[in-house]
Structure formats: C-alpha cells, structure tokens
Amino acid sequence: xxxxxxxxxxxxxxxxxxxxxxxxxxxxxxxxxxxxxxxxxxxxxxxxxxxxxxxxxxxxxxxxxxxxxxxxxxxxxxxxxxxxxxxxxxxxxxxxxxxxxxxxxxxxxxxxxxxxxxxxxxxxxxxxxxxxxxxxxxxxxxxxxxxxxxxxxxxxxxxxxxxxxxxxxxxxxxxxxxxxxxxxxxxxxxxxxxxxxxxxxxxxxxxxxxxxxxxxxxxxxxxxxxxxxxxxxxxxxxxxxxxxxxxxxxxxxxxxxxxxxxxxxxxxxxxxxxxxxxxxxxxxxxxxxxxxxxxxxxxxxxxxxxxxxxxxxxxxxxxx
Amino acid sequence: xxxxxxxxxxxxxxxxxxxxxxxxxxxxxxxxxxxxxxxxxxxxxxxxxxxxxxxxxxxxxxxxxxxxxxxxxxxxxxxxxxxxxxxxxxxxxxxxxxxxxxxxxxxxxxxxxxxxxxxxxxxxxxxxxxxxxxxxxxxxxxxxxxxxxxxxxxxxxxxxxxxxxxxxxxxxxxxxxxxxxxxxxxxxxxxxxxxxxxxxxxxxxxxxxxxxxxxxxxxxxxxxxxxxxxxxxxxxxxxxxxxxxxxxxxxxxxxxxxxxxxxxxxxxxxxxxxxxxxxxxxxxxxxxxxxxxxx
Amino acid sequence: xxxxxxxxxxxxxxxxxxxxxxxxxxxxxxxxxxxxxxxxxxxxxxxxxxxxxxxxxxxxxxxxxxxxxxxxxxxxxxxxxxxxxxxxxxxxxxxxxxxxxxxxxxxxxxxxxxxxxxxxxxxxxxxxxxxxxxxxxxxxxxxxxxxxxxxxxxxxxxxxxxxxxxxxxxxxxxxxxxxxxxxxxxxxxxxxxxxxxxxxxxxxxxxxxxxxxxxxxxxxxxxxxxxxxxxxxxxxxxxxxxxxxxxxxxxxxx
Numbered sequence: 001x002x003x004x005x006x007x008x009x010x011x012x013x014x015x016x017x018x019x020x021x022x023x024x025x026x027x028x029x030x031x032x033x034x035x036x037x038x039x040x041x042x043x044x045x046x047x048x049x050x051x052x053x054x055x056x057x058x059x060x061x062x063x064x065x066x067x068x069x070x071x072x073x074x075x076x077x078x079x080x081x082x083x084x085x086x087x088x089x090x091x092x093x094x095x096x097x098x099x100x101x102x103x104x105x106x107x108x109x110x111x112x113x114x115x116x117x118x119x120x121x122x123x124x125x126x127x128x129x130x131x132x133x134x135x136x137x138x139x140x141x142x143x144x145x146x147x148x149x150x151x152x153x154x155x156x157x158x159x160x161x162x163x164x165x166x167x168x169x170x171x172x173x174x175x176x177x178x179x180x181x182x183x184x185x186x187x188x189x190x191x192x193x194x195x196x197x198x199x200x201x202x203x204x205x206x207x208x209x210x211x212x213x214x215x216x217x218x219x220x221x222x223x224x225x226x227x228x229x230x231x232x233x234x235x236x237x238x239x240x241x242x243x244x245x246x247x248x249x250x251x252x253x254x255x256x257x258x259x260x261x262x263x264x265x266x267x268x269x270x271x272x273x274x275x276x277x278x279x280x281x282x283x284x285x286x287x288x289x290x291x292x293x294x295x296x297x298x299x300x301x302x303x304x305x306x307x308x309x310x311x312x313x314x315x316x317x318x319x320x
Numbered sequence: 321x322x323x324x325x326x327x328x329x330x331x332x333x334x335x336x337x338x339x340x341x342x343x344x345x346x347x348x349x350x351x352x353x354x355x356x357x358x359x360x361x362x363x364x365x366x367x368x369x370x371x372x373x374x375x376x377x378x379x380x381x382x383x384x385x386x387x388x389x390x391x392x393x394x395x396x397x398x399x400x401x402x403x404x405x406x407x408x409x410x411x412x413x414x415x416x417x418x419x420x421x422x423x424x425x426x427x428x429x430x431x432x433x434x435x436x437x438x439x440x441x442x443x444x445x446x447x448x449x450x451x452x453x454x455x456x457x458x459x460x461x462x463x464x465x466x467x468x469x470x471x472x473x474x475x476x477x478x479x480x481x482x483x484x485x486x487x488x489x490x491x492x493x494x495x496x497x498x499x500x501x502x503x504x505x506x507x508x509x510x511x512x513x514x515x516x517x518x519x520x521x522x523x524x525x526x527x528x529x530x531x532x533x534x535x536x537x538x539x540x541x542x543x544x545x546x547x548x549x550x551x552x553x554x555x556x557x558x559x560x561x562x563x564x565x566x567x568x569x570x571x572x573x574x575x576x577x578x579x580x581x582x583x584x585x586x587x588x589x590x591x592x593x594x595x596x597x598x599x600x601x602x603x604x605x606x607x608x609x610x611x612x613x614x615x
Numbered sequence: 616x617x618x619x620x621x622x623x624x625x626x627x628x629x630x631x632x633x634x635x636x637x638x639x640x641x642x643x644x645x646x647x648x649x650x651x652x653x654x655x656x657x658x659x660x661x662x663x664x665x666x667x668x669x670x671x672x673x674x675x676x677x678x679x680x681x682x683x684x685x686x687x688x689x690x691x692x693x694x695x696x697x698x699x700x701x702x703x704x705x706x707x708x709x710x711x712x713x714x715x716x717x718x719x720x721x722x723x724x725x726x727x728x729x730x731x732x733x734x735x736x737x738x739x740x741x742x743x744x745x746x747x748x749x750x751x752x753x754x755x756x757x758x759x760x761x762x763x764x765x766x767x768x769x770x771x772x773x774x775x776x777x778x779x780x781x782x783x784x785x786x787x788x789x790x791x792x793x794x795x796x797x798x799x800x801x802x803x804x805x806x807x808x809x810x811x812x813x814x815x816x817x818x819x820x821x822x823x824x825x826x827x828x829x830x831x832x833x834x835x836x837x838x839x840x841x842x843x844x845x846x847x848x849x850x851x852x853x854x855x856x857x858x859x860x861x862x863x864x865x866x867x868x869x
Contacts, residue, residue, distance in 0.1 A: 058422050105607055111421040112364045113563075113606060116555055120602035123552070127596030131589060138592075176719045176728060179708070183716045186705040193665045195691035195721035195771050235548065239429065246426060251707075276445060280437035286430025290423050291415055 046244035056185025061118035069214025095214025126233035140228030249298020340581030345474035353528030369547030375533025405526025439544035447541035562612020624673030648821035696773030721771025
C-alpha cells in the first residue's frame with residue numbers, strides 16, 4: 001500500500017523535523033533548547049524503563065542507575081581526570097554491572113516484592129551516598145560542563161543517545177527477544193519449560209535498561225552541573241520513568257516516547273499555571289490511565305486505526 | 321537528641337531500648353493498617369502514608385482552630401479519614417481488585433502522588449507544629465527519662481493495635497475479615513459479603529493510618545511530604561512480618577524501632593545511617609527470607 | 616535402557632511430603648500413565664521432571680544424562696516437553712506466536728525466524744489449529760486451548776512429552792480425538808508420560824501405568840494389573856467420584 005508508505009515517510013520526516021526544531025531557537029530562546037534536553041532525558045529514562053518492563057520486572061530502581069551513572073561520571077571526571085564522554089560511558093557501564101548483580105539477587109522476586117526490593121535498593125544507595133566522605137555527602141557534587149556548555153551540541157548528544165536506544169528497542173521488538181520477553185512476563189514457568197533461558201533474558205534486559213539510565217544520569221550531571229543524593233536517587237525519577245510508558249503505551253517503542261513528550265510539555269504548562277503541587281497531574285493521570293485506558297495512548301491509537309483499517313490491531317501495538 | 325549524651329553503660333543501653341520500644345508503637349499502628357489492606361483486601365497501598373499525612377493535618381487544624389487536643393480529636397480524625405478511604409476504595413481500588421498486581425500498585429501510586437500534591441496545593445509545603453501544653457514534659461525514672469507525649473502516644477497506639485487484634489479475633493465482622501483474608505473464594509461461598517468487608521477493611525486501614533497521623537502531630541512537625549516515609553517504613557515492617565501477616569506486625573515494629581534506635585546511638589554518624597535501616601532490613605529480608613521473619 | 620529414570624526421588628513442602636522415595640522408568644517409545652487420587656503427588660512429579668522444582672533427594676536421569684539439578688530450559692533443549700494442567704497461554708500473542716516460542720527457544724541450535732515460523736505453522740496444522748493461527752490466544756475455547764498446550768510442547772520437538780490432564784473437561788468425542796492424536800504423536804517417535812483422571816482414556820492409551828498415593832508408588836504394571844491391585848482399589852475407594860474431576864493442583868508450581 002503506497003498510501004501507507006507515504007504516510008510513514010511523512011511521519012518520519014515530521015519526527016526528524018520536530019527533533020531538530022529546538023536547534024532553531026538556540027540563539028533567540030535558549031530556554032527551549034534546555035526544555036528539549038529535559039524532554040529527551042525523560043524520554044530516554046522512560047523507554048529504557050520500558051525495556052525492563054517487557055520482561056515483567058516492574059522496577060523502582062531506575063533512579064538508582066540514574067544516580068550511579070551520575071556519581072560515577074562526576075567522580076571519574078573530577079578525581080581521575082577522565083574525559084567527560086568516557087565518564088558518561090563509564091556511568092552506563094557501572095550502572096549495567098550493578099544491575100546484573102541486583103538482577104541476580106532479585107530473580108526470585110515477582111510483582112510487588114520486586115518493586116519494593118528495587119525501591120529499597122535505591123534508597124539504600126541514597127543513604128550510603130549521604131554518608132560516604134568522597135561523594136560530597138548530602139550537599140552533593142559540582143560537575144564539569146559537557147561540550148563546553150554549548151546547549152545545541154549537548155542537545156544533539158542526548159538526541160543521539162535516544163536514537164541509539166530507539167534502535168535497540170525497535171530491534172528487540174522485532175527479534176526473537178520480543179517473544180522471549182512476552183513469554184517471560186506472561187508466565188515464567190511456561191517460558192522456561194519451552195526452552196526460554198529466563199535468567200539470561202531477565203538479567204540482560206536489566207543490564208541494557210540500566211546502561212541507558214546510567215548514561216542519561218551521567219549526561220544530566222554534566223549538563224546541569226550539579227548532583228545531590230536527594231535529587232538523583234529520588235523516587236520522582238523512578239516514578240517519572242514509569243508513568244510515561246504507562247501513559248503512552250507499555251512495551252512499545254513509540255508509547256514511552258510519546259508519553260514522555262506529552263507529560264513533560266503538560267508539566268511545563270502546569271508548573272507555570274498551578275505552581276508547586278503541579279505533579280498532582282501525574283497522580284491523576286496515573287489513576288485515570290489505569291482505570292480507563294490500561295493500554296495507554298498507543299492502545300487508543302491502535303484501537304482507532306484498527307477501526308479504520310481492520311488490519312491486525314494486535315500487531316500494531318507490539319511493533320510500535 | 322540522644323546522640324548528644326553518648327556515654328557507655330547500662331543506663332544508656334536501657335535508654336536506647338526505651339527509645340526504640342516507644343517508637344515502635346506508632347510503627348505498629350501505621351503498619352497494622354497497611355497489613356489489613358494487604359491481608360484482607362489484597363491491595364498493597366502505596367498511598368497509605370498519605371492517609372497518615374491527612375490525619376496529621378486534620379489533627380493540626382483541629383488543634384489550631386478549635387484548641388482540640390489531637391489525642392482527644394482522634395475519633396473525629398479517624399472517622400473523617402475512614403470516609404475518605406472508603407471513598408477512594410469505591411472510586412478506584414474496587415475497580416482493580418481483579419486487575420494485575422502491577423495495575424493495583426500503580427493506581428495506589430497515582431493516588432499517593434495525587435493526595436500529596438493536593439496537600440501541597442491546599443496547605444503549602446511548610447512544616448507545621450502543634451504545640452500542646454505537655455509537649456516538653458517528661459517523667460524520670462532514676463537516670464532514665466521519657467517524654468510524656470511519647471509515652472502517651474505509645475500507650476494509645478499499642479492499645480489500639482491490640483484492640484484491633486481483639487476485633488479481628490473476637491467479633492463477627494473481624495472473623496469475617498480474617499475469613500476473607502484466608503480464602504476469598506471460600507468466604508464468598510459462605511455468604512460473606514466480600515465487597516462490604518473489603519470496603520470496611522480498606523476504610524479501617526486508612527483510618528488507622530489517619531489516627532497514627534494525629535498522634536504524630538504531638539511529637540513532630542507536619543508537612544505534605546511525610547507520607548512516603550511512613551509508607552516505606554510500614555512496608556518494611558510488613559515485609560519483615562511477612563506480607564499479609566497481621567499478627568507479626570508488632571514484633572516487626574519492635575525490630576525496626578530497636579534497630580533504628582541502636583544504629584542512631586551506637587554507630588558513628590548514626591543519624592544518617594538510621595534513616596536507611598529499614599531499607600537494609602527490607603532488602604535483607606526479601607533476599608534472604610522473602611516470606612517474612614515472623615511466620 | 617530407559618529414556619527417563621527417577622531414582623528414589625523425594626520432595627517435601629514444609630512438613631508435607633509430596634513425593635516420597637519415588638523410582639520410575641519410562642522406556643523409549645512407550646505411553647506411560649501416572650495415576651492416583653487427588654494430592655497423590657503427580658503434578659509435583661511432573662514439576663520435578665521438567666525442572667520447575669528440584670528434589671530434596673534422589674536422582675533424575677534423561678537419556679543417560681543426569682538432569683537432577685538442570686534448569687528447565689536446559690531440559691527442554693535435551694528433549695523434555697510438557698503441558699500444564701491449568702492452561703496458561705501467552706495472552707499477548709497469537710496462537711501461532713505461542714507455538715513460535717517453542718520453535719525459537721526449544722532447540723539447542725537456534726532456528727532462523729523464518730524457519731521457526733514455518734515449522735510453527737506446521738505444528739498448528741498438525742494439532743488442528745491452522746484456521747485459528749492468527750487469532751489471539753485469548754479467543755480460544757477449552758478444547759482449542761488444550762490443543763494449543765500440546766502444540767506449544769511439540770514445538771520444542773520433545774523426545775519425552777509430559778501431558779498433564781489433557782483429557783479433563785473434554786467431551787467424549789473430543790477425548791477420542793485426543794486419544795488418537797496422542798497415539799499419533801507417539802507413532803512419530805515421541806515417548807509420552809501422562810497424568811490423567813479419565814480412566815477410559817488411560818486404559819485405551821497407556822501401555823504401562825504407575826499408581827501414586829500420598830507421594831508413594833503403590834503399584835505398577837499394565838492397566839488391567841493395577842486395576843486389580845487391592846492397594847489401588849483401597850486408595851481409590853471413597854475418592855472415586857472426585858477422581859474424575861480435575862485436581863492435584865494443591866501443590867502447584869509455586
């Protein structure tokens with residue numbers, strides 16, 4: 001169907017144009033570039049959280065990996081003279097390594113037990129960071145600026161990181177991993193007796209997910225130039241990472257991104273109109289989405305397009 | 321507080337024990353409510369601490385506006401929070417009882433965020449203190465001193481927790497709740513109105529949190545942000561007790577209260593480590609003995 | 616030479632001994648039935664063989680390889696496939712994709728996606744699900760769900776197939792079809808070990824039968840032999856009419 005193809009090409013062009021649009025405001029409205037950076041940080045967190053969720057592991061440890069990445073990179077760059085890009089990569093690697101450990105420890109925990117354990121892990125890291133002498137304790141650390149503080153270049157970097165993640169996510173949803181992930185999150189035991197190496201896939205998903213959270217945490221540190229335990233190991237980071245996929249549509253590539261963009265844009269509006277207490281909208285949306293649209297925006301979209309074309313609605317959601 | 325008087329010896333030790341035990345009273349009351357939601361309704365309520373926070377604001381407001389002692393006002397506060405909890409059950413919780421655990425958790429998460437920010441919008445983020453006349457009073461027993469508010473709150477909280485055990489063990493409605501907790505299907509077959517039991521249990525669960533909140537106004541400042549900490553501590557306690565094990569809650573509260581007091585006093589920089597004690601405990605218990613210590 | 620050998624296997628849950636000192640040999644190419652009253656330990660035995668649980672003591676060998684502590688996925692690769700008594704399809708997948716999981720992951724040498732898809736389609740056709748292959752798994756009725764259970768197990772190309780109460784709840788006609796299908800599976804070279812409460816099917820299918828009661832093997836032999844055994848008759852007395860319903864789920868896989 002060439003109409004469909006044309007539509008896809010147009011959509012792709014529009015996405016690329018929108019992604020590059022903030023650069024047009026670099027001189028006139030630098031605030032927009034910073035806002036766009038914020039949106040992409042949020043989107044990277046959301047999509048990387050979703051990768052793990054595809055294996056049925058509902059993590060509240062995303063802030064832990066975000067924070068680990070941030071602290072690793074800041075400490076390496078300020079104490080060991082490591083170049084910032086290497087520091088950011090190291091942040092991702094450390095986060096992934098810790099995720100492998102945590103993944104093995106929490107393998108047997110399901111559902112709510114897993115969520116509580118990952119939350120406890122995050123808070124434990126926060127308390128430890130508060131107490132250690134070389135992490136700046138509760139006061140925090142000042143971080144060196146990435147790419148000489150040029151916002152446009154910084155924006156392109158986070159865009160690049162997000163594109164990498166999108167490719168990974170897209171590949172996973174098209175490969176055999178996709179089926180392993182669904183099988184594991186639906187029923188681990190059935191998956192295992194059908195030959196799926198449950199441990200391997202769960203831990204791999206944890207590592208990849210944490211890698212990107214760590215990278216984006218480190219990136220955040222070098223863009224906003226300051227980190228503290230309360231801020232990076234915050235439940236708000238973990239919750240932000242999970243609200244966007246749930247709102248946009250779980251287990252898809254587009255859902256978490258759309259969710260992140262819509263929520264962050266909405267948040268900006270609310271922050272200026274409602275003032276403090278604006279996160280109330282997150283609570284409200286979370287409740288409404290769970291109660292009335294459990295498949296998120298992507299689900300609504302799939303249902304709408306299915307009604308129009310009646311062509312395999314289930315596949316659209318998965319392929320995302 | 322205690323850390324100023326660092327001196328070795330049996331008296332110090334006893335003082336730390338007393339401090340830990342007193343603290344466990346409020347912990348018991350808060351967590352027994354959460355255990356009720358988990359055990360009877362089957363909902364792990366992430367908004368539990370927000371109901372405590374609302375109770376605390378209610379206590380503060382009744383004290384400031386009408387001069388009502390928060391302890392005297394407990395029945396009012398408990399009733400109001402009960403109705404609020406029942407409303408939340410009807411509007412939200414009830415609809416996800418059969419939904420995946422993930423959805424239940426996320427819904428209560430949403431409710432928690434909603435209530436916290438509602439409080440910020442209504443009352444602002446500043447901490448408030450209700451200064452009752454006996455706030456600074458203390459009783460001495462030889463070298464040991466105990467604050468009057470702490471003592472009264474401990475007595476009341478433990479009394480309420482124990483009477484809840486009495487209700488669950490001795491009354492028709494309590495037995496029905498336990499029956500539902502043990503076997504949902506069986507209970508509905510026996511003609512117990514499961515939905516009404518759920519409503520009551522969830523309302524009661526939030527009312528217990530609200531009551532604990534009103535007691536907190538006596539000792540500590542009240543702000544919209546206190547909820548999460550108590551939710552998490554209550555989680556720690558019910559995880560230590562074993563999820564859904566109502567009877568183990570008192571022991572688990574003692575474990576937490578005493579561990580915190582000992583870390584605070586005997587570990588260098590103990591204040592900072594103490595705020596992490598419950599997380600270490602959760603992690604430890606979940607990784608080593610996920611079904612809890614007290615079953 | 617046996618394909619599957621259990622040597623003095625014991626498994627207890629707290630104080631309850633679900634499987635006690637059980638020894639069992641399944642020969643290549645036979646249809647072997649495991650029967651017994653509810654709670655006799657049959658499902659636990661399946662969990663031990665497929666690797667969802669580890670025995671407290673004893674040995675399990677498959678085709679001469681010790682698999683006592685091998686993880687379930689490894690046993691699937693070696694050739695042990697199973698169905699579940701409570702059917703649990705992957706509900707976010709189509710019927711074909713459910714089968715595809717076994718084709719993709721159930722083999723030591725991974726298949727290409729294209730090969731796995733065409734083999735999965737073949738298996739759907741084999742069990743009579745071809746016309747439903749692209750429907751969501753949630754849309755299936757009971758008999759088709761049972762077919763899907765078998766199809767998923769077959770997709771790992773097992774040498775030993777464990778069938779956990781596939782007859783329960785089927786109409787007499789459907790049960791006859793199932794009996795024929797199981798025979799055909801065996802004739803194509805797969806050894807079958809089955810649990811069932813539907814005695815007519817067990818009698819028609821099984822060449823050898825072992826009877827469990829309270830986790831112990833109390834009899835073994837042909838259907839006629841065990842049916843005449845006084846210990847077996849005693850075990851079944853009083854539980855006879857519950858025996859035709861489903862059960863034995865009390866120590867499920869959790």
